[in-house]
Amino acid sequence: MAQVKIAQVRKAYGDNEVLHGVDIDIPDGSFTILVGPSGCGKSTLLRMIAGLEAISDGEVIIGDKVVNDISSPERDIAMVFQNYALYPHLTVAQNMGFSLKVAKVPKAEIETKVKDAAKMLGLTEYLNRRPQKLSGGQRQRVAMGRAIVRDPSVFLFDEPLSNLDAKMRGQMRTELRSMHRRLGSTMIYVTHDQIEAMTMADQIVVMNGGYAQQIGAPLDIYDRPQNLFVASFIGAPAMNFLKAKAEGGQVHLTDGTLVDMKVSDTVTGDVIVGVRPEHLTLDPNGALQITVDEVEPTGSETHISATTAAGIAVKLVTAERVSAESGAALKAAYQADKLHLFDAETTNRIETL
């Protein structure tokens, strides 16, 4: 077990810098998830922690050791790859015991550790099989077992669930969570799926364009996104954005409607009001005129796609069943205390009063 500190880490391929100085503190025993769209640098950062990519600048510290110049085998980490990377010519037991064999651990001890891990992951009956005889979910478990037997100070996961089907993914999310609780190890996990991030993480790092955009607990990030990118990336369906203007402590939408929020007098000019779909409700007395485009019942809730009078596409999510025709003119209301405000130019969050 160890804490991980990432200090002003940069990565450049020639003149092309892909990570622009990232700072992250990963507390000992925490489950930290790096989330972001493809190409945001999250996998590169993870590979730098693993020692599979050179660090162009800055420091990666595992425990209390700067590991920049320490090779992967000496970093005391384990990693689970997206494509599992199981050794195809070895059995499940040999795959899981490989690192221990390399470390010259006595045979009997390897066997005990492998058996324990296999039992924990429900792999006992597959120990003598080759990976190609296993299903995707089982291969995933073997990859995890290979990491567990090492008892490393840090676990690294590179999109480990993205090759699984939706049902399996949901199940593995729960298992990973309980595995983390049981082992209590530091885990760093990369995904592009914000649901995985929200459901599993103690700490989320939202990344985009080579920057860590926001770091925090899942619900803190959900409730107080620091900029437009984080606001749009976290949460599904995504947050609605309405163009507005701020003046004299008041905010007006482009159609002139006054928004029920107060801001500092110093805030002037173009702003963007953000409202999550579940905070936008159908209400005959609502301030927002909308025209329904599509109604999508999911069973537990109803998703409504609509267009505002100002021509902006918005989404509403309601727990009620709605039977509105496409093209119907309705009114919607927002929960005033759940609104978000962003500067249109800097895209940063503006605190309301």
Add this chain to the structure above:
Amino acid sequence: MSDTTRPGSNRPILHFGRYTLMWALAVLALAPLLWMFLSSLRPTQEMFAHASSFSWHTIWPETFTFQNYTALLETGFPRAIGNSLFIAVVTMVVGVFVNAAAAFAFATFDFRFRGPLFLLVLLTAMMPFEAIVLPLYMLVNALGMIDSYSALIVPELANGFVILMFRQFFAAIPRELYEAGRIDGASWLRIFLTIALPVSWPVILTGSIMIFITQFEAFFWPLVAAPSAELTVAQVEIAKNISLEGANWGQLFSSMSIVCVVAALPFLVFQRFYIRNVASSGIK
């Protein structure tokens, strides 16, 4: 597959035509070999007796004899075949390892001049041997290896084409497999030996056979580089049957028959693995 689904089976003429053509091609390819083998069983005086007018006995000997084979025992041929086998097997075993190691470096490491170096490797595979035989002779001579087994083995260890084959295979293996090995604490040498090599056995087989056959049928270089009688290889020994005074056709045929069988043996043995590999690659 049942007969009814085979294309052409419901059109007997087409079916017949196709098989006739295939048989004709097969006979065309095999007839000289068969004739060589049958002639090796002819007594010397019968060798050309039926050559001028074509008859059944042009192909099938009138009398069968093993004298051409037993006579070989008195010549340098047994020793030569032993030499050839020794050279071919040693080159094969060491060569596969050397070429695989070079290819692994080309496939996995990023080092200066990797591109130009690999181009050089490819050039060695494309260069006709005759073009380099003189400088190679001078080099091997300068190293003091002329007229030794080393002269016949060392220059043949590195094989540009085998390196290319291994490199393509190693490069196609997902990089994560090597990275997983790194994370698991293994050194690169260990990854090469315990991960890369074991998964690449189809290439090891192909490369082995290629090196073996190349060395077993080598003629020109051994003729130049190892003139001593005790280092004579099979191909050179066979050629000794033809001289200015005349040719010993019987022993020429018998020794060639033996060499053909020995050269084909590893291929026939490994072929089963080949087929199995191709068949299982579809399942994944």
